[in-house]
Amino acid sequence: MVNDRARPVPFRGGGFKHKPAVAVSLLVFVVLILFWEVGSRTGFISNLVLPAPSEAFTALLQLIETDMLWKHLSASLQRLILGWTFGTLFGVCVGLLIGLFSIVRAGLSPLVSAIFAIPKIAMLPLFIIWFGIGEGSKVATILFGTFFPTVIATYGGVDNVDRTLIRMGQSFGLSWLSIVRKIIIPGALPAILSGFRISASIGIILLVAAEMIGAEFGIGAYILLAGSLMATDQLIAGVSILSLMGLTMAWLIGKAENYFLKWRM
Amino acid sequence: MAVLSIGIFYYMDLQLKNITHSYGEIDVLGNIDLTVNGGEIVCIVGPSGCGKSTLLRLIGGLERPVSGEVLLLGEPPKESLNPLTYIFQDFALLPWRTVEGNVSLALEDHSISKLESREIINDVLSRTHLSDFRKALPRQLSGGMKQRVAIARALAVRPAVMLMDEPLSALDSQTRELLMDDLIDLWMRESFTAVYVTHNLHEAVRFGHRIVVLSRRPGRVREVVKIDRPLGDRGDANADLEEVQQHLWSLMRDEARAADRELLHG
Numbered sequence: 001m002v003n004d005r006a007r008p009v010p011f012r013g014g015g016f017k018h019k020p021a022v023a024v025s026l027l028v029f030v031v032l033i034l035f036w037e038v039g040s041r042t043g044f045i046s047n048l049v050l051p052a053p054s055e056a057f058t059a060l061l062q063l064i065e066t067d068m069l070w071k072h073l074s075a076s077l078q079r080l081i082l083g084w085t086f087g088t089l090f091g092v093c094v095g096l097l098i099g100l101f102s103i104v105r106a107g108l109s110p111l112v113s114a115i116f117a118i119p120k121i122a123m124l125p126l127f128i129i130w131f132g133i134g135e136g137s138k139v140a141t142i143l144f145g146t147f148f149p150t151v152i153a154t155y156g157g158v159d160n161v162d163r164t165l166i167r168m169g170q171s172f173g174l175s176w177l178s179i180v181r182k183i184i185i186p187g188a189l190p191a192i193l194s195g196f197r198i199s200a201s202i203g204i205i206l207l208v209a210a211e212m213i214g215a216e217f218g219i220g221a222y223i224l225l226a227g228s229l230m231a232t233d234q235l236i237a238g239v240s241i242l243s244l245m246g247l248t249m250a251w252l253i254g255k256a257e258n259y260f261l262k263w264r265m
Numbered sequence: 266m267a268v269l270s271i272g273i274f275y276y277m278d279l280q281l282k283n284i285t286h287s288y289g290e291i292d293v294l295g296n297i298d299l300t301v302n303g304g305e306i307v308c309i310v311g312p313s314g315c316g317k318s319t320l321l322r323l324i325g326g327l328e329r330p331v332s333g334e335v336l337l338l339g340e341p342p343k344e345s346l347n348p349l350t351y352i353f354q355d356f357a358l359l360p361w362r363t364v365e366g367n368v369s370l371a372l373e374d375h376s377i378s379k380l381e382s383r384e385i386i387n388d389v390l391s392r393t394h395l396s397d398f399r400k401a402l403p404r405q406l407s408g409g410m411k412q413r414v415a416i417a418r419a420l421a422v423r424p425a426v427m428l429m430d431e432p433l434s435a436l437d438s439q440t441r442e443l444l445m446d447d448l449i450d451l452w453m454r455e456s457f458t459a460v461y462v463t464h465n466l467h468e469a470v471r472f473g474h475r476i477v478v479l480s481r482r483p484g485r486v487r488e489v490v491k492i493d494r495p496l497g498d499r500g501d502a503n504a505d506l507e508e509v510q511q512h513l514w515s516l517m518r519d520e521a522r523a524a525d526r527e528l529l530h531g
Contacts, residue, residue: 168357171325172371172422173347182370186361263361263402 048232056236063237068222073241075217076207079135080245083142084203091147091199092192095154099188100180105155112151120145121209128214138210145206146199153195157188190264193257200249204242219245277341277348277425277458278303279324284333286319292483293319297333299477299486301426304456306496308469311479312517312524317462318430320484324460325349325428341425346375350424354431356411358403358418364390365399368418375422389417392451409440413447420451427459433468445471453497466513470506471499478516481524488516 033053039045040052063069097104098112120141127137127144161184169179211220219241226234258265279301286294293316301307309317322328324335326349341348358367365386372382390396393413403411412432419427432448433441445468451457463469469476476490492509499506 164353164355164357165359167327168351168353169370171327171347171349171351172374172418174370174374178374182373183359186359263404 051233051236053236055233056240059231059233060237060240063222063234069241071217072219072222075215076211076219076245079138079142079210079218080203080207083139083207084146084200086139087143087146087203088150088196088199090143091150091195092154094147095151095192096158096180096185096188098151099155099158100184109155112148116148116152120206124210124213133214138207138215141210142203142206146203149199149202150192150195153198154188154192157191157195158184160191161187189260190257193253193260196253196256197250200253201246204246204249208242278338279426279458279460280336280338281324282334282336284320284323284330284335286316286323286328286330287483294323294330295483295485297484297486301458301460303458305474306452306459306461306472308461308463308473308476309479310463310466310469310476310513310517311484312481312521313464314524314527315479315481315520316484317464317479320479321351321428321430321460321462324426325351327351342423345423345425346377347371347422348425350419350422350427352412352415352419352427352429352432354434356403356408356415356435358411358414360403363400363402364395364406364414364417367403367414368421371418371422385421389420392420393417393447407440408436409444412436412444416448416451425458427457429459429461431463432461434463434465441468448472449496449499466510466517469513470510472496476509476513478513481520481527487520 036045036050037053040047040050040055060069063072094108094112098109099105123144124137124141127140131137131140165183165187166179169183174182207218208220208223211218212224215221219238223235223238223242226232226238281297281299281301284294284297285292297320299307309320311317319328323330326335337348359370362370368386368389369382372385377385386399387396390399393416395410395413395417398406398410403414406414412435415432433444436444449472452459461469461472470492473492474496476492478487478490479485480487490509490513492506494503494505
């Protein structure tokens with residue numbers, strides 16, 4: 001009797017879990033470029049509005065052939081690396097101080113919050129007065145721009161370190177320095193590294209902005225020049241170099257995460 | 266430097282004198298007087314929120330009581346690296362360190378040679394049956410194994426008094442039984458002094474020489490129950506232990522119910 005009415009329980013789970021599909025990501029990319037190329041060749045997309053990807057690629061090749069790529073890229077990378085390295089380095093130090101000492105926190109954290117909200121590019125004219133029209137003001141813009149998010153990420157990370165681990169360290173009589181070195185810094189490292197991801201992209205944005213205001217060489221300067229000459233193919237070439245720079249930095253930070261945060265995997 | 270003998274516990278008496286503690290307006294502990302003798306395991310039971318864990322933190326010097334004092338009677342033995350040593354409910358292992366690294370953390374701030382510390386680590390890992398897992402990270406271990414690592418770490422510093430804060434409460438009941446047996450084995454081989462906080466009366470009657478029953482907040486000592494049956498002889502169902510457990514529960518039931526209501530009504 002029971003069997004007459006037996007039917008399988010309908011499946012209701014599933015649907016919210018992501019499966020990896022690399023092919024799809026590649027396909028979207030290829031289809032988009034193809035559509036763009038075909039659109040440009042058939043005149044469906046006006047050349048004035050957007051150059052064909054092949055033209056942008058030619059512009060990129062030209063840049064390589066005339067040896068200008070390296071000149072622009074090295075100028076930009078130098079600014080970015082200097083600014084970002086010192087910005088994050090000071091940022092981590094100040095963030096740790098704010099995270100560890102109540103007095104520093106009381107003194108600096110409101111200040112950090114107040115300055116964090118200012119778009120650093122608005123300060124560039126002031127930086128030019130302070131640090132000169134040359135490299136100084138550009139590096140300073142990137143340095144200040146990456147400093148504040150790093151400070152906030154770092155002390156947030158310190159605040160989030162598991163209190164029971166700190167109490168454990170104290171209960172075993174570890175010295176203050178040992179607790180900081182062996183418990184607090186490794187515990188805050190995930191937050192610090194994700195802060196690096198954010199500050200890296202902020203760094204690239206500020207790099208271009210600073211280079212657009214006054215630089216002979218640099219990807220930003222190249223893009224600005226291309227823009228004012230309406231050389232949209234060069235503009236697209238420059239923008240794709242920026243995109244590649246961003247991807248490379250994200251990849252490097254990913255590598256660092258894999259190395260330092262092996263224990264999380 | 267004197268050669269340290271490995272794997273010996275040292276006795277030290279603890280005395281709690283009229284301990285009172287409060288967090289702001291809320292009184293948590295009231296007038297606790299208690300002596301813990303060397304080689305003895307004192308279990309502290311009580312309804313949730315009665316200040317058991319707070320009391321343990323006061324004993325180990327992680328918090329300061331509002332009034333009263335915790336006294337150590339006699340000099341802690343020189344060989345003891347950390348006389349008052351905790352075992353925490355949630356293990357408190359560093360997730361970025363291996364089993365070995367977590368044990369060595371407790372030794373690194375002491376002036377002992379590399380060789381010596383390696384010997385200590387080998388010894389405590391073999392005593393907690395962890396020798397095969399020395400390179401494993403905490404996330405690879407089950408709850409029971411994690412707590413074994415924490416026990417190994419505690420043994421490594423040769424404590425005079427072990428302060429255990431619900432060490433088995435985060436584990437499933439089977440693992441709990443196994444680990445309880447291991448703890449009793451450890452004590453049988455070399456008796457140590459311990460204060461053991463738990464809400465589990467079964468654990469208390471298995472492991473305690475004396476059981477201190479606290480009332481609900483503010484926690485006061487309601488009764489101290491002594492169990493004379495030796496630890497090694499408590500394995501199977503014993504009528505007298507059953508009776509003690511019943512007695513403890515009858516002491517606690519109304520308090521527990523009242524404490525439960527208290528929490529519900531904020």
